[in-house]
Amino acid sequence: MNLSRTTKQFSESVIREMTRIARKYPGSINLAQGFPDFSARKEIKAAAIEAIKRDINQYSITWGSQSLREAIGRKVSWYNNLEIDPERMVTVTCGATEAMIASLKAVINPGDEVIIFEPFYENYGPDCLLSGANPRYVSLHPPSWDFHLDELERVFTENTKAIIINTPNNPTGKVFSRKELEQVINLCLQHDCIAITDEIYEHIIYDGQEHVSIASLPEMHDHSITINSISKTYSLTGWRVGWTLACEEITAEIKKVHDFLTVGAPAPLQEGAARALAMEQGYYDWLSAFYSKARETIFNAIDAAGLHPIQPRGAYYIMCDCKEYMSSKALHSSMDLAMNLLEEVGIATVPGESFFSRDGKGKSMTRFCFCKKEETLNRAVELLERLH
Ligand SMILES: Cc1ncc(COP(=O)(O)O)c(C=O)c1O
Numbered sequence: 001m002n003l004s005r006t007t008k009q010f011s012e013s014v015i016r017e018m019t020r021i022a023r024k025y026p027g028s029i030n031l032a033q034g035f036p037d038f039s040a041r042k043e044i045k046a047a048a049i050e051a052i053k054r055d056i057n058q059y060s061i062t063w064g065s066q067s068l069r070e071a072i073g074r075k076v077s078w079y080n081n082l083e084i085d086p087e088r089m090v091t092v093t094c095g096a097t098e099a100m101i102a103s104l105k106a107v108i109n110p111g112d113e114v115i116i117f118e119p120f121y122e123n124y125g126p127d128c129l130l131s132g133a134n135p136r137y138v139s140l141h142p143p144s145w146d147f148h149l150d151e152l153e154r155v156f157t158e159n160t161k162a163i164i165i166n167t168p169n170n171p172t173g174k175v176f177s178r179k180e181l182e183q184v185i186n187l188c189l190q191h192d193c194i195a196i197t198d199e200i201y202e203h204i205i206y207d208g209q210e211h212v213s214i215a216s217l218p219e220m221h222d223h224s225i226t227i228n229s230i231s232k233t234y235s236l237t238g239w240r241v242g243w244t245l246a247c248e249e250i251t252a253e254i255k256k257v258h259d260f261l262t263v264g265a266p267a268p269l270q271e272g273a274a275r276a277l278a279m280e281q282g283y284y285d286w287l288s289a290f291y292s293k294a295r296e297t298i299f300n301a302i303d304a305a306g307l308h309p310i311q312p313r314g315a316y317y318i319m320c321d322c323k324e325y326m327s328s329k330a331l332h333s334s335m336d337l338a339m340n341l342l343e344e345v346g347i348a349t350v351p352g353e354s355f356f357s358r359d360g361k362g363k364s365m366t367r368f369c370f371c372k373k374e375e376t377l378n379r380a381v382e383l384l385e386r387l388h
Pocket of ligand 1 (some may be wrong): 034094095096097121166169170198200205229230231238241242353
């Protein structure tokens, strides 16, 4: 059949596929897809249950319930140093996933180019293709995952419409510094291009670093779209509530795309999300301490197993460069590596190549996630000891 030439250009998500494969290995631990295996906070769940009981069960305003948009406005004012108009600058979406594709569809014309740092979160390439953009890639170099300014400058062209920045970054854990973001801004302003920033790991950050929202930096008001969601900060990946923040002109277009894509995010869960955004500082302190400990536990175990982890500075993933292990086992691709770790060790990870655009890049890498409760991580440590 003559089906879409666009969808033929990409495959299903490898991250999500690894979760399905892991289910076929009883007793294995899924450190592939990034979702927590512990409970969300009871006061947040209670707010959603209460909303259902109060019969908030019909469509909300398409671009988000007023209570959630106002809660977003208050939260970004204290955490991100952003003053936004909840009426004109917010679109509530079905997760950051919809926020990204709705943003791209709202700004892209056929033939426009979008710059993506690689390794990247898997969705960005297909998102670009589905919105008619040509993705252009620029490398983050391990182990510090810095970009080279001259390489970034070279990838900008007269067709560049947007650049996607994910900070803290999945899969590398890189946290873009203020200086790096300023370099990106200079290029955006020079080329009249929009910075689309995915900041869903903004509260999962280590070693006393600061999270900087590009939209809070001078001159970015009209040149940025900030994407976020409740999935990672509040451990609610299944609720599917996210949002975009942008100036009125851009938001007007995003709202239209969002309306025809999904109409709206789940109404009662938006009320729960509004409660989540009102969590006190103590919650964020707990989150950060919890993930710092989890990072240490899993990093040390991977290191002792000889899989060469690269220390992340944010988010909840660890990339490993397993060249030595692969040659000792005669493995030839990152899928072979991930399958070997699943079959011989009992841990599902994500093959490195799924984070790169070019053949062979990431071939010796695999990604572990550590957003799991202590007992799951302790079990993973025991399994990794098999490699000693
Ligand atoms: C960088 C990044 N953006 C977006 C998402 C998806 O977010 P959501 O669950 O809000 O759609 C993920 C999920 O892993 C992610 O890592």
